[in-house]
Amino acid sequence: MAHLALPIEIYEHIFQLLVPSPTEDADVFALAQCAATSSFMRSIATANLVWMAHYQVRYLASNPIKETERIAACNGSYFKLYRMRRLLDRRALDTLQDAIYRKQGRCTTGRLFAYDLGIDVHDVLRTQSVMRWPRNIAKTDEPALDSLTLDWIARPYWAREAMTVITKLEALRLWRKVVVQPQYVSFAEGFAAFSGFRGVSPQQVIKDLNALCKRCESHLRAKGVSLESGLEDYDVVNISNEICLWMREEGFRLAAGVDYHRMENHFLDCVITTHRDTLPLSLVVIFVSLARHLGVEAHPVGFPQHVHVLVRGHVPSTSRFFFPGFPERGEEYIHLDIAKSDERLVLPRSHLISILEGMGVTNSVQQGQLLQPANVRDMCGRAGSNVQHSFHTELEALANPNGPRYSYIRDCVHAAMSAFVMLSTPGTRGATTMLMHMLNYVEDAHRLDWCLMQYEVFPNDVGHHTNDVGAVQVRDQLIHMYELQETNELQAKRDADSMPLAVDGTNVEFHVGTLMRHAKFAYIGVIADWNTKCHQPEQWMREMGVDMLSRGRNQPFYTVFAMDGTVRYVAEENVEVHTLPSDTWGTIRELLMNAKNIEMHFDRAEVGKNGVGKFIMGADLRREFPGDVLLAQKELGELQLFILAKTEQSVVVPPGVTHPTAPWKPPWPVPPWPPIPPPPKPPVSEPVPPLPYPESPWFP
Template structure:
């Protein structure tokens, strides 16, 4: 039977109805199937514009240089560009799976490989992997039906997040390194956005948010008949001041405001991805950053000023008849515009600044000086922050970002030593971030120090990968196992056994006072809050987890995703199913734990 084909244009119109999807291949599978069908369908499915919406929805992040090269090599054909990005996705996911299933320093080399070959081109595929559906145990009740859970979904999510972080932080370090020789006013927007890269938030998202704010600001101006033409407002002092005060008014109308009281010391209002969204009540430097970025996009010559008591903005004009002035964004509800003659001397005197050193306090600041000041704000905030106010991983990330800024621009070995204290929270950063991106920016002495530290960590990784702990090889009876959920007998915290123990801890904690003293097994545990502890066997009590605690495991203790895949609870006892990494390190504990769960601890 002969099937009559439809007109070419009708095929194209039908294929145009396919919905672009971020994390599903359903629509693309249809297009691919058409490419393998009849000549007419194949020709229709090859039309470039059909692929454009799918490309734009799926691939929101890219390496700009690689994207430009891709457009040139494909002639701007969206189908060919999509297929090239899909090839990168598959290579990235293949490497990610090896990171999940292998142990040792090979992971670090694979992270370096992804970063060097693909950088941000791997972002969208990794972001999808970092959000794979969780096993049912960890889902919120009543959550909508999800896609099937892939094998090893939990450790894949964990390592995908680690790899995303390594890519973003490597890019941030390289961007900051360029400031050493080329610190231009134009670099301010991007270099400050890169602070959020340490929180796995790519700078292009921050830049996009600033563009959206600028568009809204222009609409705000049009509605209020405020001048938008730079040729008009830059040649008139009154109009230029009106534009600047109106930008401040616009920001307040969007929810931005001066943080007061305890809010002023909140860690979250130091980082662009947060002070642009959930923490708009923020500090002067953050408000000035937003003001300067919007003002520049609207044709105002604006720059931050590293003023002693409060970061300000300075505004100038190409017209010599228009004097420069300062904008106090933080204090703009009281007085936005400050003049050099009437206001600044009083501020400087209050800060104890003499006339001879006044110039530094009122000159446009470099991006470097703003980054260093921002990093020190973070360090001061962290030291004064109440314990438990934010997740532990957030504190380590904030420290890490601030220390890296300082080691790049201050070349101080103390900052480098402190970085190494936090690096175990960022497990794939060693080669792509520290060795490949940071080391070339340092002086010879610091390069040698960093290289030595990194080599020691890689040696430890190799040694750990070569080590296995079968229960048959244990010198004494070990009652419990890796993956067990327990409650500590004294402090009462809940934790999850993940490794062995250490002799120095045994001495420090005075465990010889316990009934069996040091002559008992000790376990390395992860607590519900995400911190690591050593626990003596005498202090371990069986327990299970409340549903609310189960659902928060990977929020409060994200490191659990590295070690565990699922959770089983029976009659007041609970154990995690082990990740490939722990299964290889403790080959008998999965079966032992399963038997323990069925029979009870006795």
């Protein structure tokens, strides 16, 4: 008996009930399975109306040029667009797998993320960057793991590093544009670049700021404020006052007390969302963006100690009555104090000049320069200086359990240093000196960022000043660091044959990954490295009284990532194994939240049946301490050994731990899909696009 087919509209309605999700694939899988059943179902299950929502909820960021090419290649089909982006996601996850399980080649991995994949894979990396805690220590609102994976610590860390190298490239190119083509970079875009050093795309920050501008416009129009410049009641001072009122209603105020120096106040993504009690400069950025969106000509003024705003427009007599201090002519520049607008909005020019004279600036030319609109380059440089001023205040707050993490402060300082180098005049001594300081930060943590130093920061700083001795030294050091990471193999300190002895025959009692407690000072940490004897300068050993220890300087010394965020160098006689079976997982969580660089060097943490907790080494440590891997296996109990094909190194896996899965594959049958045509080639008359890796005369 033949069955009547349902109307197409019913199928479309059913498919539209599938809930789009940025992370879950169940509904997408159902659609793909339907599309593979028959040509009739395929025509419905691949319709734009069905796939548009799934595409838009998953992919929020994209390269505008590449997205235009993809849309043209797919003829506007969201089904094909979704497939193309998921294939990009697969490449990104495979590359992330390489970063986790291979130490050598991470500089090349950084180039792949920054220049080949770019912002198009930022969304899939964000899904990997969320820490998923073991079920027994996860808080109520945190993602939890039902079964531990081999890289539950390392994967979020390297995903964040991959996101950051992508957004940093976006930021650095914005700052380069500020120098070369400042007329094409807005005031807000220059400031949004700082957020790129925290893994937040400047493109997304500007989108959020534009949404804020539209909300402000809707509010002012609903309130009856005249925003058409041709009308008689158009008043820039009244508009500015209404903008300030709206900002205060939305929570944008001047921070006070210890909150004034918080690092988040310097980053526009935080100011828009969580830190609206902020700095005068950040308030000026918000106000200028709102005013320009409403058609008001507004500029920042880099006034000493207190930045404010300059607006231009017609001032009716009513504003002259409420805001005294204006000259008599009808159109002029007006200085506005945004940070203290609730006390006094308008700043008379005579008042500002008297302040400058009190500072010793009596020359009228210099006064005029300090009262004129500032350019984007100068204001971004000022923002970088403000970040550095907040650095010492935040260091004091590290002792606070609710204070910032060391890695966060480090990234903020790196942003300030990069801004100084990118916005300074190429070849200057100060820029070269700052570049040398930046190498220390890159070497300390930013393992994927070295490609940016090589291709973006260094050429911009040095320019054509090839005779700069300092620049040559920086180049040589950078090349040396690159070669160590890409090619040189580390010598094993303890191999599988010499356990528990080091390769030189010295007995080293503890191994890397051990949770320890200091015998005298009682702080807790995790061992990250060891030497068979003290490897510190003579002066350091004298200051620390190393020779006064019972075993002196010739005993093993351990590098320890301590709970307070410091890195300690501890003699073996002061090391005790931390064994608190009822609190081991809690200790592991506290260490991950507070200690420095754990996520970079360790893949995961485990607790054995005997209550002993261990951090399991990552790729950068396994090659140096293969014997320590087996010692950890012995202490944790009955374990299995898996051989990772990517690393060719033994990895300890306890029962119930998931082995690294195969490279990510789409959850739908690929063969039935017809091949997608490649993006169209540009006409011959158009300029050839640049190579994915910029050429640099300074590097081979």
